[in-house]
Amino acid sequence: MLTVSGHYEVYMKTMEQIMAGNLDYIPIMPKVNPWGAALGIAILMMLIMMKVGFTIYCMNICHFRNAGLGNLFDGFAIFFKSLWLHILMFAFVYLWSLLLIVPGIIAAYRYRMALYIMLDNPQLSAMECIRASKEMMDGRKGELFVLDLSFLGWYLLAAFPFVTIWVTPYTSVTYTNYYIALRDMPVSEYDLQI
Known part of the structure; x- marks a missing residue:
């Protein structure tokens, strides 16, 4: 049975797959690209280390020590x-x-x-x-x-x-x-x- 827009059959097929436990079929939940996820995690870790480096830079300024742009990478140590x-x-x-x-x-x-x-x-x-x-x-x-x-x-x-x-x-x-x-x-x- 089709409605005017023809979406009824697609909707019922999706509901059948969900009821059967096939969550991969849900069009709302696309599969995660593992390379994209790995890249996102790598960027997040790099940003955390840059934040640590910036905090080291700020501590050097507040302690009147030599501070420079190289401090931004000190977090990686x-x-x-x-x-x-x-x-x-x-x-x-x-x-x-x-x-x-x-x-x-x-x-x-x-x-x-x-x-x-x-x-x-x-x-x-x-x-x-x-x-x-x-x-x-x-x-x-x-x-x-x-x-x-x-x-x-x-x-x-x-x-x-x-x-x-x-x-x-x-x-x-x-x-x-x-x-x-x-x-x-x-x-x-x-x-x-x-």
């Missing part, structure tokens, strides 16, 4: 450790987000300093960096949230590409200085804040 750190942070934030959005946001703020801690203390494992970040951010998540809100106008302006060239380094160096301020805070003063 600690490839597996920084990749594992990012995978763990993503997994923890994702799992907290399954409960509700707010716990996921809180978890993201809790783990935000883990990369800085890893770069300052290369002897620590990824889990130790995450634990140290949780301790460092205890009682400080609201403060960092307010810092994020202060950049809201800049992020809106960053919709224009030429503004992004200035906003990204500005915010990144600010977050790096925030980490350095927390790290250098005396223990007694830090305990009073919590």
Whole structure:
């Protein structure tokens, strides 16, 4: 039986295949190209390493050390450790987000300093960096949230590409200085804040 448009037969054939468990037949779910997926994962890993390198660059600037474009590739020297750190942070934030959005946001703020801690203390494992970040951010998540809100106008302006060239380094160096301020805070003063 065909309708005027002739889609009834195609629809019924698709439904029969779905009911039979043949999910490959669903036209909405195309097959994934393995080469495309591999390329996407490789690009994602490269971007993570460039982010690590940019964080190293910002830390060098904030510590008044020699900083240059070569720092962007320094993340590749600690490839597996920084990749594992990012995978763990993503997994923890994702799992907290399954409960509700707010716990996921809180978890993201809790783990935000883990990369800085890893770069300052290369002897620590990824889990130790995450634990140290949780301790460092205890009682400080609201403060960092307010810092994020202060950049809201800049992020809106960053919709224009030429503004992004200035906003990204500005915010990144600010977050790096925030980490350095927390790290250098005396223990007694830090305990009073919590």
